[in-house]
Every structure is written in structure tokens, then in C-alpha cells.
Amino acid sequence: xxxxxTFNHELEELNKEITxxxxxxxxxxxxxxxxxxxxxxxxxxxxxxxxxxxYELNERIDKHCLDIIALHSPVAGDLRLISACLKMVExxxxxxxxxxxxxxxxxxxxxxxxxxxxxxxxxxxxxxxGLVDDAVYSFLQRDAExxxxxxxxxxxxxxxxxxxxxxxxxxxxxxxxKITMGIDLILVARYMERVADHACxxxxxxxxxxxxxxxxxxxxxxxxxxxxxxxxxxxxxxxPRTELDEK
Amino acid sequence: MTTTIHTEDLNVYFERNHALIDVTMDIQNNQVTAxxxxxxxxxxxxxxxxxxxxxxxPGCVVKGKVLVDxxxxxxxxxxxxxxxxxxxxxxxxxxxxxxxxxxxxAYAPRLHGVTEVVDGKVRRRKHTKKELDEIVERSLRRAAxxxxxKDRLDKSGMSLxxxxxxxxxxxxxxxxxxxxxxxxxxxxALDPIATSKIEDLLVDLKKDYTVIIVTHSMQQAARISDxxxxxxxxxxxxxxxxxxxxxxxxxELTEQYITGRMG
Numbered sequence: 001x002x003x004x005x006t007f008n009h010e011l012e013e014l015n016k017e018i019t020x021x022x023x024x025x026x027x028x029x030x031x032x033x034x035x036x037x038x039x040x041x042x043x044x045x046x047x048x049x050x051x052x053x054x055y056e057l058n059e060r061i062d063k064h065c066l067d068i069i070a071l072h073s074p075v076a077g078d079l080r081l082i083s084a085c086l087k088m089v090e091x092x093x094x095x096x097x098x099x100x101x102x103x104x105x106x107x108x109x110x111x112x113x114x115x116x117x118x119x120x121x122x123x124x125x126x127x128x129x130g131l132v133d134d135a136v137y138s139f140l141q142r143d144a145e146x147x148x149x150x151x152x153x154x155x156x157x158x159x160x161x162x163x164x165x166x167x168x169x170x171x172x173x174x175x176x177x178k179i180t181m182g183i184d185l186i187l188v189a190r191y192m193e194r195v196a197d198h199a200c201x202x203x204x205x206x207x208x209x210x211x212x213x214x215x216x217x218x219x220x221x222x223x224x225x226x227x228x229x230x231x232x233x234x235x236x237x238x239x240p241r242t243e244l245d246e247k
Numbered sequence: 248m249t250t251t252i253h254t255e256d257l258n259v260y261f262e263r264n265h266a267l268i269d270v271t272m273d274i275q276n277n278q279v280t281a282x283x284x285x286x287x288x289x290x291x292x293x294x295x296x297x298x299x300x301x302x303x304x305p306g307c308v309v310k311g312k313v314l315v316d317x318x319x320x321x322x323x324x325x326x327x328x329x330x331x332x333x334x335x336x337x338x339x340x341x342x343x344x345x346x347x348x349x350x351x352x353a354y355a356p357r358l359h360g361v362t363e364v365v366d367g368k369v370r371r372r373k374h375t376k377k378e379l380d381e382i383v384e385r386s387l388r389r390a391a392x393x394x395x396x397k398d399r400l401d402k403s404g405m406s407l408x409x410x411x412x413x414x415x416x417x418x419x420x421x422x423x424x425x426x427x428x429x430x431x432x433x434x435x436a437l438d439p440i441a442t443s444k445i446e447d448l449l450v451d452l453k454k455d456y457t458v459i460i461v462t463h464s465m466q467q468a469a470r471i472s473d474x475x476x477x478x479x480x481x482x483x484x485x486x487x488x489x490x491x492x493x494x495x496x497x498x499e500l501t502e503q504y505i506t507g508r509m510g
Contacts, residue, residue, distance in 0.1 A: 004507040073466055075493045075505050212495030 007072045011081070014064055018085050021057040022136040024050050025092040028099035029132050029195055033125040035106045036188065047103040054096030058089045077209075084209040088139065091198040095132065098191040105184050120167065121189055124160045128192045128199075131157065135199035135206075144210040150203035151215070157196040164189045251276045251427060251457045252297060257311035259292050259301060266292045268481040270311075274474075279449055279458040281472035281489065283465055285504065288478040290461045294429045297459070298334035299327050315427070332359065335420035339432040341412030343404030343419070348396050351404040351415055352383045355423045382422055389455075390418035391448050410441020417448065428452065430460040434467065446471050465505055469493045477501045 028050040031043045065086045068074060074082055131153050138147035165186060172182040207215050252274040259267035267289045274280050282290040292301065299320055301307045313320045320330050332355075343351050356379060360371045374382070383400070387393040392414040396407070404415050413433060420428055430449065434442040449458055450471050462468050468475050469489060476486040477500075485498045496502045503509035 007507065075465070075469070076496055076502050078506050079494065 004072075007068075007074075007078075010064075010068050010072065011078065014061065014068065014082070014085060017057060017061050017064065018088065019140060021054060021061060021089065021092050022139060024053050024057070025095035026132050026136045028054065028096050030129055032099035032102040032106075033129050033192075035103055036125050037122055039106070041107055044103050044107050047099050051096035051100040054093050058093040061085060061089045077212075080209045080212065084139075084205040087205050088202055091201050094198050095195060098195050102188050102191050105188055109181070109184055118164075118185060120160060120164050121185060124157060124164065124189060124192055127153065127157055127160065128196050131196050131199045135202040138203060138206045142206070142210050144207050147203040147206040147210070148215060150200045154196045154200045157193055161189050161193040251316060252459075253312075253314040254293075254296070255312040255314070257293070257296060257309070257313060259289070259296060259310075260308045261304065262306040266481055267296070270483045272476060272483055272486055274457065274459060276457055277453050277455075278473040279453050279460060279471055281468035281475045282459065282461045282478060283463075283468050283475060283504075284478035284484075285509075286463075289481040290478050291431050293478065293483075294336075294431060294459055294461055297427070297429060298331050298336055300331075300336065302327065332423050333425055334427045334429060335423070335425035336429040336431065337413070337416050337420055337433050339435050341409055341416055341436070343407070343412050343415050345403065345405055347401050348387075348404050348407070348415060349383055349400040352386050352418050352422045353379045355419060356382050359423055386418040386422040387415075389421050389452075390414045391444065391451075392418055408441070410437050410444055413437060413441070413445060414448065417445075417452075425456065427457045427459065430458065432461055432463060435463065442467070465493075477504060479504065 028047055031047050031050070034040055035043050035047070065082050068082055131150060134146055134153075135150055137143065138150070168182045168185050168189075172179045204215050207213070253272075255271050257267055257270040258265070270289075270293060282293060284290050295301045296309055296313050297315070297320070301309055309321060315330075315334065318325065320334075344354060346354070356374055360373055361378070362369060362371050364370070384393060384397075387396065392411060395411060396402075396415075404412065407415060413436075417428075417433075433449075434445050437445065446467065449460065452458055453473075460468070460472065472489045474486065475489045475492040477484045477492065477496075477498075479500055485492065485496060485501045487497070491497075492501065493505060496505065500509070
């Protein structure tokens with residue numbers, strides 16, 4: 001009989017749950033971004049359902065982790081896995097929350113076409129989906145190398161956010177009638193920027209889970225790309241411009 | 248942190264059984280060092296080398312060095328009685344003498360007597376009653392037992408509970424003021440409350456003594472030790488700070504053992 005059969009079974013179950021949650025969270029962000037790209041309002045309910053599901057999974061996994069700690073006293077790699085799961089569920093849950101926030105804004109948006117015209121925002125959405133995708137992938141594949149590079153790409157997203165913020169601010173100053181629309185656009189950009197931050201958090205947990213080392217905060221300091229082209233170069237899979245460029 | 252004990256290429260044979268293989272390690276002053284590993288891996292054999300308890304086992308051969316403060320305890324010139332006075336030991340099962348609580352603690356000081364220098368000559372004499380009373384009280388206090396037994400010192404040590412008996416054995420060890428104390432699974436016969444008291448005591452004792460504990464409970468090692476050594480099949484596989492061993496072991500075998508997947 002393999003030692004610690006019950007414990008191993010619990011870990012397998014936990015892994016299934018967190019994998020499901022990661023996939024739902026990733027899909028929720030993808031759907032929200034799709035709403036921006038295609039103005040496909042039919043996705044609204046799907047995003048809402050995924051947000052609810054993520055909340056349920058957050059509660060369930062959180063409890064499951066505490067049960068495992070209380071009953072099985074995990075150490076070393078097992079403890080790092082559970083610690084990562086406990087923290088990750090919060091970030092994955094936030095993915096759902098932000099996806100739903102974005103969906104609501106897009107749905108309420110009177111001049112939805114403005115999203116399509118706003119190139120930088122759609123580029124940012126694309127970059128964020130790539131980041132979320134890789135954060136989830138790095139966890140599922142236990143890929144510390146990939147996890148360690150997410151921060152560099154988050155810096156690119158942050159730079160884009162700053163740029164978008166300044167641009168929208170200018171529009172709003174020029175024409176007060178665009179303030180409502182401008183605030184909505186800024187909020188969407190802000191939510192996506194936060195999603196990228198949460199994806200980076202996941203990268204940190206994955207790195208620690210796999211290697212036992214903490215990511216060096218100094219490693220984050222580097223050249224921040226200031227334009228979209230430079231941002232694109234940081235990604236393994238560049239933005240599918242053909243879909244997004246439709247006007 | 249200075250090194251108290253240094254072993255070098257330590258090998259132990261029980262006739263044909265090679266029980267300990269090339270163990271080289273440092274144990275530092277005023278720390279609790281835990282030795283963990285599956286049954287039969289050589290943990291007890293290792294700590295018994297430190298105060299030469301293995302000498303008592305027929306057919307046992309010890310090779311290599313065990314330096315305590317730079318002196319090899321296996322050297323022919325070393326007085327083994329003095330080694331065991333300096334390096335006390337507490338065993339798995341509480342084993343008080345069938346005597347009163349007072350006599351259990353006073354027994355060793357009475358046996359060793361007091362060595363003092365008078366007019367340039369080394370002289371041994373018996374303890375006075377007052378000196379013995381002081382030693383008994385001090386040792387029982389240090390073992391966190393005084394308050395529980397001070398009104399019944401004349402009662403048999405065997406009348407105490409298991410946890411109290413174990414603390415009495417610790418007081419007995421402390422009575423001759425050792426430098427190092429070896430604990431061979433001191434809590435395995437105790438309930439959780441008694442275990443917790445002994446664990447608190449061990450952590451407190453490291454201020455004055457160097458403590459080495461063999462334990463089967465990995466959680467106990469994690470709770471009380473500063474450094475942990477993992478033994479497997481007679482070899483020391485890994486030694487490091489306890490936090491490192493339990494959070495980020497370097498060796499795959501250690502990870503497998505502490506996560507319960509082997510052993």
C-alpha cells in the first residue's frame with residue numbers, strides 16, 4: 001500500500017479543483033475581453049455564471065486547504081502547494097469579479113462602438129489575456145521559468161494603462177460630454193491592469209511552489225516598454241490583430 | 248554559534264551489520280538538534296556514540312572520530328564515566344530509580360561527590376546535606392517539576408505520572424550539571440499534555456545546554472529543534488536549519504520521508 005493514501009487522494013482532489021478554477025477564471029477574462037472586442041453582449045450571462053462559479057470554488061478550495069492542513073500536517077513541497085492554492089484562489093476569484101465588472105460596463109455602454117475605436121484598450125485586453133493564460137499555464141505545468149517572467153509583461157501592461165489614462169483624460173477635457181464614456185473606458189482599463197497584477201501574483205506563488213525560493217523583487221526593476229510594439233515583443237503569442245482591427 | 252560536537256567519518260558495526268556509515272556532522276552549542284529518520288536508520292546508534300553508550304553492547308565496533316569540544320571521546324585516555332557525566336542521556340521510557348523523588352535526583356551528585364582544590368591539592372569529599380538540598384531543588388526547578396513535587400519529595404519516584412517521571416529523569420540528568428543532553432525519543436510513551444511540557448522544557452534547556460533529540464515525530468522535530476539531521480539506512484542524508492529541512496529540503500529522499508511517502 002502506498003504510504004499516505006488518503007493524503008495523496010486529498011491532494012489529487014485539490015489539484016482537480018484548482019485546475020477547474022484556473023480554467024474558469026481564464027475563460028471568464030477571455031469572455032469579458034471578447035465582449036470588448038466584438039461587442040458581443042450575449043456573453044454577459046456566461047461571464048456572470050463564471051463569476052458565481054469562481055466564488056463557489058474559492059470557498060470550497062479554501063476550506064479544503066484548511067482541512068488538509070489540520071488533518072494531514074503537510075510539509076515541504078506539499079505545504080508549498082497548499083499555500084499556493086490558498087493564495088491563488090483569492091486571485092482567481094478576483095479574475096471572475098473583474099470579468100463581471102467589465103461585462104457590466106460593456107453591457108451598459110451606450111456608445112459601445114467606442115471600444116472598437118479604442119485601439120490601445122483592445123491591445124491591452126489582448127496582452128492581459130496572454131498574461132492570464134501564461135499564469136494559469138505556469139501553474140498547471142509547474143513551470144517556474146514561465147512564472148518568473150510574468151512581471152516583465154505586467155510592467156508593459158502598466159505602461160499601457162498609464163498611456164490610456166492620459167489619452168482618455170485628454171478626450172474628457174476636450175469634450176465634457178465624453179466624461180461618462182471616458183470614465184467607463186478608464187475603469188475597464190483599470191480592471192484589466194488589476195487582472196494583470198493578479199496574474200503576476202499567481203506567478204510568484206507558482207515560482208515559490210516549484211522552487212521553494214521567493215522571486216527577487218529587484219528582478220522587477222527593468223526597462224518598461226513605452227509603446228505597443230515593444231509590448232508585443234514580450235509576448236509568446238502576439239495579439240490577434242486581424243480580429244480586433246475590424247472597425 | 249560554536250561547534251560543540253564534531254563527528255568525522257563515524258562508522259558503527261554491530262558484528263556484520265554496518266549500522267552507521269561515514270557520518271560527518273557538526274552539532275552546535277546551545278541549540279536543539281533533532282535527528283529524524285525511519286526505524287533502524289541509525290539515529291539512536293548515532294547519539295549513543297556521543298556518550299559511548301554503544302560500548303555496553305557486545306560486538307559493537309566504533310570507528311571514526313567523535314570530538315566533543317575538540318576532544319575525542321573514544322580516545323583511550325578519556326574517562327568514560329566523566330564523558331557520561333558531561334553528556335547526560337534521557338531515554339524513551341521514563342526509568343526513575345525505585346527510590347524517593349529526592350533520592351532520584353541526589354543519587355548521582357552523591358556518587359560523584361565534590362571535587363575541590365585545597366592547598367593546591369585536588370580533594371574529593373561528600374556533599375553536605377544543605378548542598379544536596381540545593382542541587383535537588385535547583386534540578387527539579389530546572390526540569391519544571393519542583394512546584395508539583397516539593398511537598399512530597401520523600402514519596403517514591405515511581406508514584407509520579409509518566410510525564411512527571413520523565414521530567415524527574417531530566418532533573419536527575421541535570422543534577423550533575425552536564426554540558427550536553429541526549430534525548431532518545433523522550434516523549435514516545437507520553438500523552439500530548441506531558442509531551443508538550445517536555446517540549447517546552449527542551450526549548451528552555453537549550454539556553455544552558457546543548458540538546459540533541461532523536462524523535463519519530465517529525466512535527467515534534469519541527470516544533471522544537473533549531474537544526475535537523477535526516478538519517479536513512481545508516482547514512483546522514485541531509486542536515487540543515489529545521490525550517491529549511493521542512494520547507495525546502497535539498498535532497499529528494501528527505502522530501503519523500505518528511506512528506507510521508509517513504510519510510
